[in-house]
Amino acid sequence: MDIGSKQGPVTAVPGAPLARSALRSVAWDSASFTGRDQAYLEWAAEVRALAAERDALILAHNYQLPAVQDVAHHVGDSLALSRIAATAPQSTIVFCGVHFMAETAKILAPEKTVLIPDAAAGCSLADSLTADQLRDWKSQHPGAIVVSYVNTTAEVKAETDICCTSSNAVDVVASIPADREVLFGPDQFLGAHVRRTLGRDNMHVWGGECHVHAGINGRQLAAVAAQSPEAELFIHPECGCATSAIYLAGSGVVDADRVKILSTGDMVVQARRTRAREVLVATEIGMLHQLRRAAPDIEFRAVNERASCPYMKMITPVKVVTALRERRDEVTVDPDVAARARGAVEAMIAIGRPAGGE
DSSP states (O other), X not given: OOOOEEOOOOOOOTTOOOOHHHHTTOXXXXXXXXXXXXXXHHHHHHHHHHHHHTTEEEEEETTSOHHHHHXXXXXXXXXXXXXXXXXXXXXXXXXXXXXXXXXXXXXXXXTSEEEOSOTTOOOTTGGGSOHHHHHHHHHHSTTOEEEEESSSOHHHHHTOSEEEOTTTHHHHHHTSOTTSOEEEESXXXXXXXXXXXXXXXXXXXXXXXXXXXXXXXXXXXXXXHHHOTTOEEEEOTTSTTHHHHHHHHHTTSSOGGGEEEOOHHHHHHHHHHOOOSEEEEESOTTHHHHHHHHOTTSEEEESSTTOOOTTGGGOOHHHHHHHHHHTOOBOOOOHHXXXXXXXXXXXXXXXXXXXXXX
């Protein structure tokens, strides 16, 4: 599986200077970029030059702004990027994503400096289950195996037996003996997908959600699918419409072969394989940029064009430059917490399809 898209070098056009003094005065704003114009080329050259100077690797999640995706050395899902961070030769990682993703990179690469361009870039899903809540839940189900989505804080991972991604969640839960209770959190839609797939009655699901994915609902999906009956559907299992997609396929409203429940990483793989001319995509709209790069001849349309994560979009071009120039903001994880969390992440990697992602 392709676990990340490595971008080629970005070079400035003639006359685009790299002098720090000249570029510091420019208020880089992606809104000022018209395609790949002079402003973009100057900014991208500045970023890559700083990265080389700082021995830094730039990683960008699939939901980032297109300009940030294009300047990164690798683009992908959070787990794939964290695994790249752990094995990369660079001493510094600039993680363009939300905070739990940078934490995961730090957990897997404790010796590296991990920077996030905006430390306030959080995640509504990760915030929906705290370590205290998980400890209380565990006390109500002694002996249960805790499976946590990788979209969680380091503290929650430290209280977890096995983490999972959306692409290997079924495999992870299936690996647990059938007579053991399972506590699955925090995403209720992914949990419902796993429980439905496995028919597992002793699996308890936390009621958390990503507010962006939860807002992509079945009514929207049914409406756009009716308008494009030949289109394939790429559905992220975090979406509120995932159950509706299964229903539409089962009822014959949509051809079952056209419904694909996929992680973000698997969406890119399927985009390269599909013979469809049109694909309806149910996930955060930043994903469309990578899909269009992977298969430029296919029309990709969002099921919900307003499904944009404000936390992901907090990572702006100017903040990427600032992170590199000033080596901020550094992500740290308590060593004891990191050691316990690392066990849960490594247990996940050892099961099923480790290259999948959130």
